[in-house]
Amino acid sequence: MxxxxxxxxxxxxxxxxxxxxxxxxxLGKIEDVAIDKVSGEVAYAILxxxxxxxxxxxxxxxxxxxxxxxxxxxxxVVPLDKAAIEEAPTIEGGELSGWNDAGSREAIFGYYxxxxxxxxxx
Amino acid sequence: MxxxxxxxxxxxxxxxxxxxxxxxxxLGKIEDVAIDKVSGEVAYAILxxxxxxxxxxxxxxxxxxxxxxxxxxxxxVVPLDKAAIEEAPTIEGGELSGWNDAGSREAIFGYYxxxxxxxxxx
Numbered sequence: 001m002x003x004x005x006x007x008x009x010x011x012x013x014x015x016x017x018x019x020x021x022x023x024x025x026x027l028g029k030i031e032d033v034a035i036d037k038v039s040g041e042v043a044y045a046i047l048x049x050x051x052x053x054x055x056x057x058x059x060x061x062x063x064x065x066x067x068x069x070x071x072x073x074x075x076x077v078v079p080l081d082k083a084a085i086e087e088a089p090t091i092e093g094g095e096l097s098g099w100n101d102a103g104s105r106e107a108i109f110g111y112y113x114x115x116x117x118x119x120x121x122x
Numbered sequence: 123m124x125x126x127x128x129x130x131x132x133x134x135x136x137x138x139x140x141x142x143x144x145x146x147x148x149l150g151k152i153e154d155v156a157i158d159k160v161s162g163e164v165a166y167a168i169l170x171x172x173x174x175x176x177x178x179x180x181x182x183x184x185x186x187x188x189x190x191x192x193x194x195x196x197x198x199v200v201p202l203d204k205a206a207i208e209e210a211p212t213i214e215g216g217e218l219s220g221w222n223d224a225g226s227r228e229a230i231f232g233y234y235x236x237x238x239x240x241x242x243x244x
Contacts, residue, residue: 007160008159010157011133011137012133014157015133032133032134035131035132035133035155035164036130041163
């Protein structure tokens with residue numbers, strides 16, 4: 001039975017988890033995950049940055065493939081520094097779905113392509 | 123820009139959505155989705171059946187690939203009748219994660235294999 005291990009995690013447990021960089025700086029937390037209805041793949045983690053929830057808050061959709069879970073830190077680690085996340089594409093809080101037109105996708109993956117992550121839809 | 127459309131849905135919006143069969147019988151609702159940490163793919167929808175939440179409640183992990191969203195019904199449709207879902211493998215409410223050992227996976231995909239859905243981890 002030497003099958004690869006495929007640990008599962010419920011989305012409810014992903015949401016709310018901290019996200020930090022490799023230096024240990026906290027960058028935000030996972031507000032939700034966005035699922036591609038066609039493939040069933042998690043396409044993005046939607047990061048929030050604390051502060052007051054509500055109208056006008058910005059979220060950063062980060063390609064899921066950039067995240068690695070670190071059990072010791074109890075956080076997801078991304079290869080991004082604070083400046084990189086601050087400059088990254090954002091979506092408005094009011095549009096956690098419905099924003100994934102071709103232009104948005106290309107902006108997001110154009111930005112994160114430098115970190116070696118390709119489009120999830122190819 | 124004739125790219126395929128890849129609509130996204132936030133996990134928070136998936137959770138709580140009704141699940142019915144092709145005849146329109148309501149089978150349950152989605153309690154949560156279970157994500158494969160390795161691939162980032164949604165592996166299972168965890169179905170619940172109403173009733174009292176708490177110790178001892180049973181959940182049915184159904185392969186995500188069996189679900190199709192029906193916008194008119196505002197529900198996911200599965201090719202299962204009520205008897206098929208009642209006889210399907212269950213997990214205990216207290217173990218929404220941690221149950222995906224090789225034996226469980228094989229029981230679940232052994233059961234649902236008749237509906238033409240293969241293991242998500244291959």
